[in-house]
Amino acid sequence: MHSRTTHKGAGATALRAEVELLVRPGQQSLTPGGAEALLREETGVGSGRIGKNHVTSAASLRSVTRAASGTAFPALLVNVNQEGGRLNALDWPEVVQLPGSMALGAAGDGTLAERAGAAIGGQLRASGVTWNLAPVCDLAAWPSQSAVGTRAFGSDPEQVARLVAAFVRGLQTAGVAATAKHFPGLGGVSVDPHLAAPVVNELPDGALLPFRAAVQAGTACVMVGSQTVRSIEDRPALASPKTIAVLRELGFGGVVVSENLSIPAVHEPLGGLPRAAVAAVAAGVDLVMLDSEISRGRQTHLEQVAAVRRRSTVVQALADAVESGLIGRRRVAEAAERVRALHGRFGISPSTVLPACAETNTVAGEVADRIARESVTVVRGARHLPLVLAPGTALAAVRVPDVGQRRADSARQAPDLLPPLLGAGYPVIPLPTGGEVPDSVGAVVVYGYDTRTGHRSGAAAEAARLARRHPVVQIAFGDVDDLAGSPADVLIAAYSPHHASAAAVTAVLSGHLRARGSVPVEGATW
Structure with a gap:
C-alpha cells in the first residue's frame, strides 16, 4: 500500500513538472530586486517576466539573462x-530598429530578408534572448487589417513565402528560435483578434504557402491564432x-x-482562461502563451x-484535465518533450558564448539602412522629385497625430525624426495639423504613422486641405493605405517610422x- 501510494505521488509530481513546461511565462524570477522578491514571498514563485521598468537597456538585459541562466532548468529560453x-519589445534608444516585414516586401529581396532575420537574431542573442515570436506569415489585404498591416510581407503568397523562409533562416542561423504566426493566417480577417474573435468561412488563396515555406526552412515554432476558419473547423x-x-x-x-x-477576446469564446x-x-x-516574457x-x-x-x-486546470482524461497523458508527454528540445537547442547557460551588443547593433544599422533604401516607394508624383524650393521659401512639415488604434504596436512610441532630417537640406517650419501656412512656405510635407480611422485617413484629409494652395508631399510611415484618397502631388510609402x-x-x-520599392499589396488604389 505504501509503495503504491509513493508511486502515485511520484507520477503526480512528474506530471506537474511536465505541465509546468507547457505554460509561459514560467515561474522563474528573472528580474532582480525587491519587487520580485516580494512577489515570490507572497506567491511562492517568480513572475517569469522581465519588466522594462527595471531593465532599461540591452546591456542590462544581457546581465539579467546571464544571471538567470545560472539557475534555469532546462536551459534559459526567453521569448520576445x-x-x-511596427512591433519591437527591445525598443530602447540605443537599439537600432529595422524596417519591418512590409518594407522587406517592398524591396522584394530574399537575401535582404535573410540578412534582416540574422541582424535581429544577433541583437536578441547578444541580450541573452533566444526565442523570437516572429515572423508574421499572414497575407496583407487592402485596405489593411489593423492586426496585420505592415507586419505582413505583402499579399502575394509566393513572394511572402520566399521572404518568410529567408527571414526564418537568418534568425535561426543567428541562434534564435523563429515562430511563424498566426496559423492558419489572418488574411481576410476584418477584426483585430486583440479586440474580438474573428470568424471567416474560407482562407484566402495561398494562405498556407508562407507557413509551408517556414516549415521547410526549419522554423522551430508555429503560433496558432484565435481566428475561426469554418472550412477547416x-x-x-x-x-x-x-x-x-x-x-x-x-x-x-x-x-x-x-x-x-x-x-x-482570445479566451472568452472558449469559456475563460483555464478552459x-x-x-x-x-x-x-504544445505550449500555451499567457504573455510575452519581456513586458513594459x-x-x-x-x-x-x-x-x-x-x-x-x-497549470492546475491542465493537470486536472489529465487526471480526468480530458487530455491524454501521452499528449502532455509529447508536448513536454518538444518544449524540452526547444530549450536544449536554443536555450542559454552560463557557458554560452553571446555576441557583443555593440557589434550586432552596428550590423543591424547597416542592414536597416539597406532595407530602407531598397523599400521606400514613390507611389505617385516621381516627376516632381527632387523637391526644389523657390529661393527665399521654406518647407512646412505637418505631422498628423496617431489615432493609436492598433494593439500590437510599439512603433507609435518612436520619436518624430523627419523635421530634423529635412532640416539638413531645407529651411523647415513645423506646423500643427489644421494650422495656417505662412506665405513664405513653398511646399508642404504632410506625414503620419497611424492616422486612419475606418475608411478615413486623417493625413489624406490634411493633405486635401493644404493642396488647394501649396504643392503637397504626403508620406505614410505606417500602413500604406494612409495615402488612399489623398490629392497630394507626391505620395511616398516608407512602411516604418524608424530612423x-x-x-x-x-x-x-x-x-x-x-526610390526603388514597390507597394507589395494587391488592390491598392490612390
Whole structure:
C-alpha cells in the first residue's frame, strides 16, 4: 500500500513538472530586486517576466539573462516580440530598429530578408534572448487589417513565402528560435483578434504557402491564432484539432504555440482562461502563451500577483484535465518533450558564448539602412522629385497625430525624426495639423504613422486641405493605405517610422536617392 501510494505521488509530481513546461511565462524570477522578491514571498514563485521598468537597456538585459541562466532548468529560453517595423519589445534608444516585414516586401529581396532575420537574431542573442515570436506569415489585404498591416510581407503568397523562409533562416542561423504566426493566417480577417474573435468561412488563396515555406526552412515554432476558419473547423484555430492537424500535415514537427490566451477576446469564446488552455493542449498545442516574457513593466504589485495566480490556475486546470482524461497523458508527454528540445537547442547557460551588443547593433544599422533604401516607394508624383524650393521659401512639415488604434504596436512610441532630417537640406517650419501656412512656405510635407480611422485617413484629409494652395508631399510611415484618397502631388510609402526609413525618405526628396520599392499589396488604389 505504501509503495503504491509513493508511486502515485511520484507520477503526480512528474506530471506537474511536465505541465509546468507547457505554460509561459514560467515561474522563474528573472528580474532582480525587491519587487520580485516580494512577489515570490507572497506567491511562492517568480513572475517569469522581465519588466522594462527595471531593465532599461540591452546591456542590462544581457546581465539579467546571464544571471538567470545560472539557475534555469532546462536551459534559459526567453521569448520576445521583435518583428522589426511596427512591433519591437527591445525598443530602447540605443537599439537600432529595422524596417519591418512590409518594407522587406517592398524591396522584394530574399537575401535582404535573410540578412534582416540574422541582424535581429544577433541583437536578441547578444541580450541573452533566444526565442523570437516572429515572423508574421499572414497575407496583407487592402485596405489593411489593423492586426496585420505592415507586419505582413505583402499579399502575394509566393513572394511572402520566399521572404518568410529567408527571414526564418537568418534568425535561426543567428541562434534564435523563429515562430511563424498566426496559423492558419489572418488574411481576410476584418477584426483585430486583440479586440474580438474573428470568424471567416474560407482562407484566402495561398494562405498556407508562407507557413509551408517556414516549415521547410526549419522554423522551430508555429503560433496558432484565435481566428475561426469554418472550412477547416467551426472552432478557434488554437483549440481546433483539425486546424493543428493541417499544420502537422505540412510536415511541422516542432513546438505549436498558442496565441496569447490572457487576451479576453482570445479566451472568452472558449469559456475563460483555464478552459481555453485545456482546449488548446487537448487539440494539439504544445505550449500555451499567457504573455510575452519581456513586458513594459507597468503592472502594479497586485496585478503581478494576479497574473502569477492566473498562471497557477492554468497549470492546475491542465493537470486536472489529465487526471480526468480530458487530455491524454501521452499528449502532455509529447508536448513536454518538444518544449524540452526547444530549450536544449536554443536555450542559454552560463557557458554560452553571446555576441557583443555593440557589434550586432552596428550590423543591424547597416542592414536597416539597406532595407530602407531598397523599400521606400514613390507611389505617385516621381516627376516632381527632387523637391526644389523657390529661393527665399521654406518647407512646412505637418505631422498628423496617431489615432493609436492598433494593439500590437510599439512603433507609435518612436520619436518624430523627419523635421530634423529635412532640416539638413531645407529651411523647415513645423506646423500643427489644421494650422495656417505662412506665405513664405513653398511646399508642404504632410506625414503620419497611424492616422486612419475606418475608411478615413486623417493625413489624406490634411493633405486635401493644404493642396488647394501649396504643392503637397504626403508620406505614410505606417500602413500604406494612409495615402488612399489623398490629392497630394507626391505620395511616398516608407512602411516604418524608424530612423533608417525617415533618412531614406529625406534622401529621396532631396534627390540623393532614387526610390526603388514597390507597394507589395494587391488592390491598392490612390
